[in-house]
Amino acid sequence: MFRHTKNLQFEAKPEKPDPVFAHKLQELIGGAYGELSVTWQYLFQGWNCRIEGKYKDLILDTAAEEIGHVEMLATMVARLLEGAPATEVAEAVKDPVTAAVLGGMDPQQAIVGGGGALPADSNGDPWNGKYIVASGNLLADFRANAAAEAQGRLQTARLYNMTDDPGVKEMLKFILARDTVHQKQWLRAIEELRADGLEDEVAPSALFDEENQEHNSTIWHLSDGADGPKGGWTRDLEYLMEPQALGGPATAPPPDPALFSTFAPAASAAEPELAEGDVQTFYSERDGKWKNQVEGRKRASSTSDTKAEAQQAGRELAKNRGVTHVVRKKDGEIAETHDYS
Template identity: 55%
Template sequence: MFFHIKELQFRAKPEKPDPVYARKLQEVLGGQFGEMSVMMQYLFQGFNCRADRKYRDMLLDIGTEEIGHVEMLCTMISQLLDGAPADQVDEMAKDPLIAAALGGMNPQHTIVSGMGAMPSDSNGYPWNSKYIISSGNLLADFRANLNAESQGLVQVVRLYEQTTDPGIRDMLSFMIARDIMHQNQWMAAIEEIEQLEGPIAPASFPREQTVEEATRQFLNFSEGEASSAGRWANGPLPDGTGNFEYVANPQAQGGVPELKPPADHQHSTPGTGPYIVNKGKLDK
């Protein structure tokens, strides 16, 4: 069961209406790295978790918190739209410099949602469940979670710098703090799992069934060798199975592919069908 508490987790009240900024906030609500994405990602990972109970509880704890963050953003967006006539925004946007800097009000806020938030990004593109990751492998999933929190924090910090409204900044400062906490949380969880199973996900695939030398080689496909100075090209592998090997001029090992003609033309006379067989190659 889920219980809804009427009070918000933190304050979400702007000083004045700003429909253009309401559109911008839609990105961190319904964009790829918005609060809807992390909410659904953590909840589905938790619902599907078959590992130690503490991981399931942790995922559901943070997923439930993210439901509250979605409500905070919806509340803020609705208040930013309150009392702000669209014609005033359209008048502002007539100046091409202002329009370029600010964008404009999302017309769907007046046409579709009745001056309320929507499950979409800042361009009105609907939120998509393809944004979320729930693979069942905790290490892989937790790394995806760390990425989601990192990308989300980058966007929230940029939005913080794009407003001087003290009410908006008040809410965003809290969300920034929680994103910092969540990054630390996922790094701690990743570290714990790596200590138990190692840093490779999944850890279960037998290493002897791989092309073993390829697990160590950094292949330089660019002009110059600047990449050779990186930690990823020298010293011990993080998984403890050997050392990095820098390959300056990797050589092709697969040979030239030769494809057979389509099955429905294999027995036709060359040159009579839509494909012409010429020395093992297909030409239209």
């Protein structure tokens, strides 16, 4: 059940109308990080929360507050548009080029909103429910909440420096303060989740044994900048300075002829010559297993139920021997080749 109180959460009275700033202020209403986004983000997070008590109460308390922020901003927009000319260029816009682009208020504020706020951003694009994050995992959601409040406060701070109106500034000061509190509360709620043993550092706190163990502790150096390894994040992570591509060519399959995509069959690549000692990972039709075999030997050096397990074992074997590792598809075609010499 929701109950509306007629008084605003904080006053929203500009000193004088300003349709250009009303246009800008729409970003705080209907932008990706606007108050509509956090309102619906927190409402759905609260409704989807499976734990009764402090976490659900915090989420819904904040959601209800954000509804009030939307009302404040909508009221401010309507008051900034008071008396704004619907057919003339606003006085605030002097430059002819700027006037042609802006023309004072957003035309939709007059045509669609009747001189009021819109559920849209500062470009007039409508607010989109895809902006919100409500996953049901509180750690992931609270991190998204802290980021949303940081982006919202950043945009509020920028708008604060775009106006000289004392009334507008007072309202924005209030929103800045509330965004400060909300960032702090979500960051502390994350700490509380860990203290309560509900979540840990990584979301979700599961499947750590199943994930690829070779690649769960490395940062890949893939830019020209060389200072990444100097950060504190290398405390328990290795900075891999020369990572190698682990997959084959990013080649799409032949298209359906009915789609008329341009296509020319590629020339078949010649089989690479394997030297004695090189390692092959392949599928055995005889027993339905994935195997690794060293070139020059008759017997497989290892057998696995899955390709992933066999490929990892083959990679380690090739690395240890300092040779080439060839990975084949189920049909025998080569999928990957890696040289560890």
